[in-house]
Amino acid sequence: MPMKLQEYVNLSQLTTIQLGGPARYLVECSSIEELIEAIEFAETKRLNWIVIGGGSNIVFPDRGYDGLILKMGLRGKVFEGDGYIVHASIAAGESWDDFVKFCVEEELAGVECLSGIPGLVGATPIQNVGAYGQEVSETIEEVTVLECSTKDVLKFSGEECGFGYRTSRFKHVDRGRFIIINVRFALRKFGAPVIKYPELKDLIESGRRETKINLSLVRSAVLALRKKKSMVLDPGDPNSKSVGSFFVNPLLDENQFRTFMERADELGVSEKVPIFAVEGGVKLSAAWLVENAGFHRGFRKGGVGISANHALALVNFGGTASELIGLAQEIQEKVLNIFGIKLEIEPLIFE
Template sequence: MLIEEHVALAPFTTLGIGGPAKWFLTVTSEDDVAEAVRFARGCDLPLFVLGGGSNLLIADDGFPGVVLHMAIRRMEQEAMPEGHPLLRVGAGESWDGLVQFAVERDLAGMECLAGIPGTVGGTPVQNVGAYGQEVAETIAVVRCFDTQTQAFVELSNAECGFAYRTSIFNTTERGRYIVVRVDFRLRPDGAPKLAYADLRKHFGLLVAGVSDVTTPQALPSLAEVAEAVRTIRRGKGMVFDPADPNSRSAGSFFRNPIVSHEALLHASEVAGVGVDTVPHWPAGDGMVKLPAAWLLERAGFVRGFALGNAGISTRHTLALVNRGGATAADVIALRERIIADVRAQFEIELEQEPVSVG
C-alpha cells in the first residue's frame, strides 16, 4: 500500500478544487483497506474514501486526516442458474468502463447510466441514477469493510436501503462501511430502457411511452443507447473533459426536491403558470418531485450565471462549475445564494448532492 503525506486533492476531483490530505493511502486490495483503517485509527485521525472524485466538494484547507484512495480493480462475469449473469466489479473500476463492458455483451440494465464519471464504489452510496435508470435496479450485493466490526460483510440490495439518491451508506450508516466490490445482476439480451424524453427524441421515437414502440426491431441496441446517452451528456457538459470548462463540475449540484402537492401549487402561483405546465413527477405518498433546474431558472440562476470564479455551466443549469481558479469558498458562496433565493421565492429548500469533505 502506497502511503504519502500532504497530497493535494484538487487534481483528484472533477471540480479541480481542494486542499491537501494529511495522509493519502492508495489501496489496491481488501487487505490494504483493512490496513488503511488500522493506520487511521492508530493515528487517531478521521478517514475519508476517495474514488473518482466526481461528486465531491473538498475544503480549501483540505482534509486533516487519512484519505483512502480506492484503486481495487476487478471485472468478472459469472453465470447464474437463473440465467441472469452476475458482474463482480471492484470498487476502483471506472463506472463508464463497466457500462461499456456490459453493453458490449448485450447485458441490459445500466445502458442509460453511460458517461457518468467516477468509480464503481461510489455508485451505491448515492444510488446513482440518470435517464430513467438507477443502480439500485441491478445491484445484487455490495461487499464492504465494516469499520465497526473490523470485518468484511456482504449486504443484499434490500439491506442497502436504496431510495432516491440515498442509501444506508450516506444516511443511517454514514462512515461505517467502505465499499470494496459491487455485484450487478443484469438481463442478457434485454431491451434498452427508453423512458427518458430526450433519449427517445434522439432516436426519433414518440415521447409518450415505451408502448409507442411496437416491435423489438424498432429498438436501438444497448450499445447505441449508451453512446446516445454519452452524446446527450456531452452536449450538456456532463462528460468530464479537461478541455471543456463546463465539465469542471461535480455533476448536478442540487437534488430534485420532493415536495407536497401544496408546495407544487405554490410554485406554480409564484411562477405565474398553470400547475399542469410545471414539470413534476409522482414521488409516492402524495408527494411530487420537482426539477431543481426549473426552480433555479425561475429564480434567476440561468446557464452562464457567474459569481466570481464560480458559476453555472453554459450547458446545464444544475452544474456549478469552476470557471478558473475557483475555491471551495467561491462555490459555497454561489450555493448559499441559490439556496436562499429559491427558498425566498418558492419556500422550497434545495439540498446539495455532492459530498462536502473537510
C-alpha cells in the same frame, strides 16, 4: 509490504471539480488488508479519514484535509452465468463507465442508460446513481462492505441497501460506517434496453430509420445527450469541471405539494412548473427552480458559476471551494425565499 503513504497531496488533482487544498496523507488501497492497515494507521494517529473513488461527487475545502485519504484501488471483475441472467461481481475500484461499456459490448442489459457517469463502481450504490430512466438499484443484487469499526466483511442484498431516489443507507443512516469493496449486478443477456426517458426516446426515434434499437445505440444516444449538457468529463470543455448535478430534484408529499402550488399560483407560474408524478408524491425539477430563482445557465460569480449547458451543474472556472459553497448557499436561500423549497445538496461537501 509497508503502506505507501503520500503526504501533502493536492486534492484538486483528485477531484473532477478540481478544488481543495492538500491532504495531509493519502494511501491507495488495492486490497482489504491495505484498507484495514490504513484505517488502523489513522486510528493510531487519531486522524480523520475518508475513502474516495473518482472524486466526482465530493468538494474538499481550500485549506485541504488534515487527515488520511484512502484512495479506492481494489480491482477485479467476475462474470458468472451463461443463461439469461449474468451476475457481474465488480471490485469497488473499477471504473464505472468502463464497466458499462463492457456490458454494452457484451449485450448485457441493465446499465446502458448510466453511460458516461464518472467515478468508480464502489461509489455507485451510495447515492443510487441514476440517469435517463435507470438507477443502479435496479440491477444491484449484493453489496459487499468492510465494516470499519469491527473490520468484518459483510454482505447486503439489494433490498437491505435502503435504496431510494439518489439515496441509500450508505449515504445517510450508515454514512462512514462501511467501505464498499464489491458490487454484484444482475444483468440480462441480450435483454432489451430501457428507453423510457422522454428526451432519450425522442433522440432515438428521430434518428432511427431502419436501425435496430440495441444497447450500443442507447449508449451512443445517452453519451450524445450528456455531452451536449457538459455532463461527461472532457478536459476541452470548461463547463464539465463540476461534480455533475449540485442539487437533488426535490420530492414532495401531497401536503408539501399543495403548499408549493399555492406559492406558485401567487407567483403566477403554476402552469409552467415541470412536475413529475412519483410514488408517494411528486418530483420537482431542481434545474427549473434554480433558473427561475434568477440563476441562469452561464451565470458567473467570481471564479465559479453555473454551467452554460446545465442549470444544475456548478462549475469551477478557476475559483475556490469557498466561492463555490457561497454560490450554492446563495442559490439555496433564493430558492427557499421564492418557492419555499429547501434544495438538498447532492455531493459530499467539506466546509
